[in-house]
Amino acid sequence: MVKKTKVITPWTGLSKDFDPSLWAGFIYSIEEISSGRVYLGKKMLWRNLRIKVKGKKRRKRVKNESDWRTYKSSSEDILQGIKRQGVSAFKFTILSLYKTRCQVNYAETAELFKQEVLHALLPSGQYKFFNKNVGGKWYRGKV
Numbered sequence: 001m002v003k004k005t006k007v008i009t010p011w012t013g014l015s016k017d018f019d020p021s022l023w024a025g026f027i028y029s030i031e032e033i034s035s036g037r038v039y040l041g042k043k044m045l046w047r048n049l050r051i052k053v054k055g056k057k058r059r060k061r062v063k064n065e066s067d068w069r070t071y072k073s074s075s076e077d078i079l080q081g082i083k084r085q086g087v088s089a090f091k092f093t094i095l096s097l098y099k100t101r102c103q104v105n106y107a108e109t110a111e112l113f114k115q116e117v118l119h120a121l122l123p124s125g126q127y128k129f130f131n132k133n134v135g136g137k138w139y140r141g142k143v
Helices: 076-085 101-114
Strands: 025-032 038-044 046-051 060-065 090-098
Touching: 025 076, 025 101, 038 101, 076 090, 090 101
Parallel strands: none
Antiparallel strands: 025 038, 025 090, 046 060
């Protein structure tokens, strides 16, 4: 059985001396270069797990680094595009870093509304953003 190695995502916007242990997460954009369409999202750098410990009733809390280095997107449209066109057809940019999970969540929602991801259109009349909802509460209409 051959194990696939995950391709490192070519993130831009990080300094050379970036230390993930100092941050909770980031807001990112993924642009499809050919069409100019963009996806905005967030990614946490760490995840909290509770693992079983032999001989104990309570689980142990463990903090592990997330898959942010190989993460592509949570958007099915983006993932399908990457499958068809390859990673090089997209531009991956980290827009901002945050120290707490709360700040990451707030900043993502604020940025999505600020950029008007549900309503912004390209000159062709196509939606500018791949995002179809904000926080699972607000959805775009039909064009």
